[in-house]
Amino acid sequence: MISQTYPITGIKEGLGPAPGQTPLRQEISAWSENPENVQQVNLFLLALRHFQDNDEIPFTAKLSYFQIAGIHGFPLKPWDENTESKVPDLQDGYCTHNSVLFPTWHRPYLMLFEQRIYEIMLEIIAKFPEQQRATLLKHANAWRFPYWDWAVEGAKVPAIVSDAKRTVLLPSGLTAEIDNPLLTFRTPEPMGKYGITRIHEDKTHEAVDAPYDKARATSRYPPVGYAEPHDLEAWVKGVQKDDIVADALAEAKWYKIDPTVHPGRTGIRDAVHRLLSDNYFSTYRGFATTAKGQSDPKAYLSLEFVHNNIHNWVGGGGEQGSPYGHGHMTEVPVAALDPIFWLHHCNVDRQFAIWQALNPNLWFDKPEDQLPDKEGNWSTPGGTVVTPKTPLAPFHKDKNGTVWNSDEVRYLKDLGYSYPELQPWLPKYFVGGVFKEELYI
Template sequence: MASVRQPRTLLPILFALFFFLQSVVAANSHQHKHRSKLETIEERSNILKKRATIAVTGITGSVYPRLEIRTLANNADQWNLYLLGMQRFQAVDQSDPLSYYQIAGIHGRPYVPWNGVQGVNQGGMCPHVSNLFWTWHRPYLALFEQVWYSHVQEVVNSFPASQQSRWATAASTIRIPYWDWAMAPPSGQSDVPTLIRDKTVSVTTPSGQQTIDNPLYQYTFHPVSNDLGGFPYNTWPTTLRRPVDSNAALTRSNNNDFASIMDSNRISLRDRVYNLFVTTAQFVQVSTEATGEGTGNPSSHDSFEGIHDSIHVISGGESGGHMYYLDYSAFDPVFWLHHCNVDRQMAIWQVLQPDTYVVSGIQTQNNWQWSAGQVKNAYTPLKPFTKDVNGNYFTSMDIKSTSVLGYVYPETGSGSSQSSVRSAVNSLYGPGSSSSKRSISGRSDEFDGRPIRSGDYEYLLNINAHKYSLNGSYTISAFLGNVSSNSTGWATSPNLVGSNGVLAMWGSMGNASAVEIEGCIPLTTSLQGKVATGELESMQPYHVSKYLKTHLTWTVVGPGGVVVPPDQVPGLHISVSSCPVEPAVAHDEFPTWIGTPQVMANVTVGKPAGAPYTPPSSTVVPYYPGSPNSPYYPTSTMSAPWYNPSNPAAEPGYCVVDQTVVYVDQHGNYLYEEKNS
């Protein structure tokens, strides 16, 4: 542990900060071997140096909050810099490793090395459906923010000298924003801000006021590449959301459709987020939708990854927009706003549950750097993100705190506590909160819910499914009442309760049994609405069970908007559960779920895919999408693990860190220190 002697002057603090920041204890007492430095590439700016090994630092210096996109837009100068920085970032030549194109390409396609990480499989680098899903994204977002900020600094320096002080002040505290799709939007506005949907935007440039293409509306490929796969993705010149004609080389986004479907699902999404904050669970349960033997995740029914999938699927749409498929999603600018919000949700959850974190778990599917079946833990290198130019990778332990990467969130900043976070969560997402009241007109999606009362129950529609049951992503939607067998209008039906999206890879039908996932659609708010209109006698299980058996239906919509009978979707199981819940005693407390939700088997019995779910007892089967003729299929080298799959410490780059962080004020005076191991 780092020690600081009295008197605590600036010099000892600096020594403590720089020389005792990390003491590395190699697993099994072996020496940690660093890669040799590779040849330095030309320096682009004094803000960010491009090296053969790229160090992810985030924005260095002081720590400032990432703000909700609508809040950031209220600061005209910072909003202006954010947009101009994004414009410059997206314009960088696609051959540059720090281009928008290549950084987005880390997540999925074009399946090429980045930062020296060579592939062992064909696939993107993001470890979806695993214990590292969330932590991997934190340094990924920090890399994006770091490179974007270098362009913001260039923008500041491009203004006349007489104006630079103004813009430098605005830039000094700016961070990338998040889009909180679960909070109530301002009155009369859509859940999807026009800031994301407007095709053009007015900005202040060094040459004066100009109208430019909105860099949040789409990314323009320059050029579009065959590395993106087959038609239409190798022909579409821009990213698209819910494309109008997916079979055309030239088509357009339908952002109005995107907005209306998000509006129809917002209350359901809000309830899912709120329930995850309210219920007590382990980190792995709330962070990943993966379930099954070896994943570390016992049955929990919902997760931030599961909710995250739904935003992807709604944004991209069944017509195959880029967000609809894991491979292409990071090219759409909305990806970064969305993932920043997921990172924020987990940061909030960490304040509420500080004593649980990443546990060992298997990788459920192949990606670029790992193979299905390999075990990873909190000290696994989060490739390809190195924390220095010597090739030392971040681990999940390195990034438990967002402040090490230069940012916090409004709920998790200085002075935050569990009490203040609970109060903020209740205000933003609590059912019936004053921020999002709606009128009752008999439509389930127009009732905002009410505060929990003594004797109430929580009702959930639970989804167990296979990630790759269909030939791509798909959506399971629940209704209280009938819905047309035609896919048109299902997403905004008056009877819609909510939807659970399943994010998959393009053309990913394969060994569907390998990747088990869970999801959830809360029923409580819609049922409260039925009580309010007199359609349901009470919220007690006897009345609810009888009502649901008659009125609860669900549908599955796959790629191309094809409606698939639920009982023809391999691995799909739908159930309903209930749990007694007691109200909170104060605004800074949560309601209390009594026990665990119990399945109401009589509600779904005899309905399509309504048979009880039984967890498989067999070990996980590696998932290889496609046929033996597919480029995804394993070769003799790819099919065998490149190191002992059951021993995380055998992976090159694995490193156990015993870290002490010493905090000082702006004058270098000692404040406190934290040990992280």
């Protein structure tokens, strides 16, 4: 029995740059390269390193990086729930993919990650000399988790992620060169020791053999096999071939789209532009998820579809005949172990929020092909009934086990963060020259 559940509340502190505004989640390169943010960037790197360190927060602890990443997939265990009974449901982990719950489930998941980093920042600030603490606290309160905008022209893995080492200022006043905690998640023992297993075939039953159990770090574009000692070593130590990520993003070979059938297949920017175009989708489901038909561009394009392809282009090996193995980001059960997962999902959440602001009246709706049952519930094609009240397990709002639902994560203003594009100076928030908070999402 879980005596107290962990309340995911969002960060409640801090002021945004404009009146009535919560602090913004910012684009990671612009944020990290702005000299005004050196103290925030320093706190962030110190906190992320602490979060990932088994000696600081053991992987057996509910609030460790390892366990929080594990909610998404492996190890297939309940998290913050009292429930052996849940175990059989957890064949794929808790994450909801190919479901209308895809955008909303990942929202409290990201809030949890952001909140943990903030909590650790506060612990680290307490170790700094007293006279520095008030300033550091102000920086921590105004901080929100950054996003990686993989849709900009020339998108590549941000330098703050690709750098092997980063210099940080320690509470003692000394500087240190540390292994970059954004590059990869490292574990002292092979991850099999903590319950991460090998994957032999992917979900379409294509043979892949990815020794995630042997890895002691996450990889992007690892070798395709591991029979050769140097390939095994690459898997164990982790490789991050971020130049290849940039090439894959530029090439944008969308899966399942045959270019001879859809000669207009274009890049990521075009896809995102269509995602966010006025009236492109007539339903929330159409925008949100791959759980719909695949026959025309509007049917195959969705936030989830774009997101899936980014996962594969970042992890590597997802395309038929690829000379690379499946890096962590390519496989749902292990994707969240790679730190870049969080930066990617923050951008997915941002696109979701921008779309919501553009389409304020669209929300959960019945699928075109099914009618709601007597209670007004409808099913995903897989048969599970989902509604905007479906619990987004295992994310709790309070200590008493109350679980978040999609309706409750609909408006960012309740959640303690916003994005640069959603600032309240947009004219629509000012009616008769007065700022209308209720219109601001």
